[in-house]
Amino acid sequence: MWQAPPAAAPYPDEWLPALDVPDPAPQNRLTVLFRLLLLIPQFIVLWVLSVVAFLVTVIGWFGALVLGRLPVFAADYLSGYVAYETRVDAYLMMTTGSYPPFAFRVPEHPVQVGLRPGELNRLAVLFRIVLVVPAAVVQGLLYAGWWVVGWVSWLVVLVLGRMPQPLFEASAAVLRYRMRYLAYLLMLTSAYPKRLFGDEPGLGPEGTVSATRPLVMGSAGRGLLVLFLVLGLASGVTSSVTASVTDDDNEVKNVTGPLLPGPLLPGPLSH
Numbered sequence: 001m002w003q004a005p006p007a008a009a010p011y012p013d014e015w016l017p018a019l020d021v022p023d024p025a026p027q028n029r030l031t032v033l034f035r036l037l038l039l040i041p042q043f044i045v046l047w048v049l050s051v052v053a054f055l056v057t058v059i060g061w062f063g064a065l066v067l068g069r070l071p072v073f074a075a076d077y078l079s080g081y082v083a084y085e086t087r088v089d090a091y092l093m094m095t096t097g098s099y100p101p102f103a104f105r106v107p108e109h110p111v112q113v114g115l116r117p118g119e120l121n122r123l124a125v126l127f128r129i130v131l132v133v134p135a136a137v138v139q140g141l142l143y144a145g146w147w148v149v150g151w152v153s154w155l156v157v158l159v160l161g162r163m164p165q166p167l168f169e170a171s172a173a174v175l176r177y178r179m180r181y182l183a184y185l186l187m188l189t190s191a192y193p194k195r196l197f198g199d200e201p202g203l204g205p206e207g208t209v210s211a212t213r214p215l216v217m218g219s220a221g222r223g224l225l226v227l228f229l230v231l232g233l234a235s236g237v238t239s240s241v242t243a244s245v246t247d248d249d250n251e252v253k254n255v256t257g258p259l260l261p262g263p264l265l266p267g268p269l270s271h
Contacts, residue, residue, distance in 0.1 A: 014191050015116055015189075015191065015196065016189070016191045016194065017113065017114060017115050017116075017179060017180050017183040017188070017189050017191070018113070018114035018209075019086065019111075019112075019113055019114075019172070019175065019179055019212045019215075020110075020111065020112040020114070020209060020210035020212060020213050021090060021095055021096060021111050021172055021175070021210060021212045022096070022110045022111075022210055023168075023211040024095070024163040024164075024165065024168040025162060026097075026098065026161050026162045027094070027097035027157060027161060027162055027163075029158055030098075031097065031099075032094065032154065032158045032161075033158060035091070035092065035154070036092075036161060038099065039088065039092055041102075042088045042091075042100060043088075045102060046084070046088055049084065049085075050079070050085075052081075052258055053077070053078060053081045053186070054074075056074050056078060057078065057186055057187070059071075059074060060074030060075075060078065060187060061125065061128070061187065062266055064120050064122070064187050065122055065125055065126060068119055068120055068122055069117065069118060069119055069120050070120070070187050070188070073139055075117035075148045075188065078186045078188055079113075079115045079117060079188055080104025080105060081104070081106075081186075082113060082115065082179060082182050082183055082188065083104060083105070083113040083115075084100070084103075084104055085182070086113050086178075086179045087100035087101075087106075087109060087112065087216045089175055089178065090101050090111045091111075092165055093146070093171045093174070093175060094154065095111075095154060095163065095168060095172055095175060096110055096111055098110050098111070111208075113179060113185060115188050115189065116189070117187075117188050117189070118189075118190070119190065120190050121190060124190065125187060128185065128187065130186075131192075132181070134186050134267075135184065135185075136181065136185075138177070138181075138193075138229075138250065139174075139177055139178045139181045139232055140198065140232070140236075141195070141228070141229050141232030141236065142174045142177060142178070142196075142225075142228050142232060143174065143178065143232070144172065144231070144232035144235045144236060145228030145230065145231035145232030145233075145235065146174050146228050146232075147235075148228075148231040148235055149227070149228075149231065151181075153171070156229075165218070165220075165221070166218060166220035166221045166224055167221075167224060168211075169198070169215070169217045169218065169221030169222075169224075170217075170222075170228065172211070172212050173197065173198060173215060173221070174225070174228065176212060176215060177193055177196050180193040180194075181193045196225070197217060197222050197225060198217035198221075199215050199218050200214070200216075201214065201215060228231040231271035
C-alpha cells in the first residue's frame with residue numbers, strides 16, 4: 001500500500017517566525033510625505049501575488065494533510081510572499097525608510113523575515129481556519145487601531161524626520177504579530193502567533209540580532225499597543241453600528257470591520 005513520505009523532523013524547541021528590522025533611523029521627509037502614492041505599484045503587485053498565494057494555499061492545504069508538511073513549491077512561494085508583504089507593510093507603517101524591492105528574496109534589504117517551514121500537525125492543518133480566528137481578531141484590531149492614528153504617526157515622522165522609539169516599538173509589534181499570523185495561517189509554521197507585547201531581554205538563543213529580535217518594549221510602546229487595540233475595538237463597534245443603520249435604510253452596507261488585516265490584501269487573502 002502506498003504511504004506518504006515521512007514528514008520533516010520537528011525542531012527541538014518551538015521556533016517562532018522572526019522579524020528583523022533595524023533601529024529607527026532618519027527618513028527622507030519627501031518620501032514620507034508621498035508614502036502612500038509611492039506604494040501604489042506595490043499594492044497592485046501585492047494584490048496579484050495574493051491571488052496566486054490563495055491558490056497555492058489551497059493546494060498546499062491538501063498537500064499538508066497528506067504529507068504532514070507543505071509541499072516544497074508551496075513553502076517556497078508562500079515564504080517569499082509573506083516576506084514581500086511584510087517589507088511593504090514595514091515601509092507603509094514607516095518603521096523603515098527603505099523602499100521594498102519587487103522581489104521575494106532580497107538579502108540586502110534591512111527588513112528580513114525568518115521562516116522555517118517544517119512538520120505540521122495534520123489535525124491542526126484540518127481545522128486551521130477555525131484555530132486561527134482568535135489571532136485574526138487580534139491582528140485585525142491592531143491594524144484597525146493603527147490606522148485610526150496612522151495620520152498622527154505620519155505627521156510625527158514627517159516633522160521629526162524619524163520615528164520615535166515608542167511608536168517604532170508599537171508599530172514593529174503590530175508588524176511582527178501580523179507576520180506570525182500570516183505564517184501560521186499559510187501553514188509556514190506550527191507555532192501559534194504570540195508575544196504581542198515583546199520579548200524578554202536575552203530571550204533568543206542567538207542573542208541580539210536586530211531592533212526586533214528580540215523585541216524589547218518599554219512602557220510607552222506597550223501603552224501605544226494597548227491604545228491600538230482599544231481604538232481598533234471602538235472602530236469595529238462604530239463600523240457595526242454604521243452598517244446596521246445603513247442597512248436599515250436600504251442603502252449600501254458598510255463592510256469595513258476590525259477583522260480586515262489592512263488595505264494591502266483586498267483579494268482572496270483578506271481575512
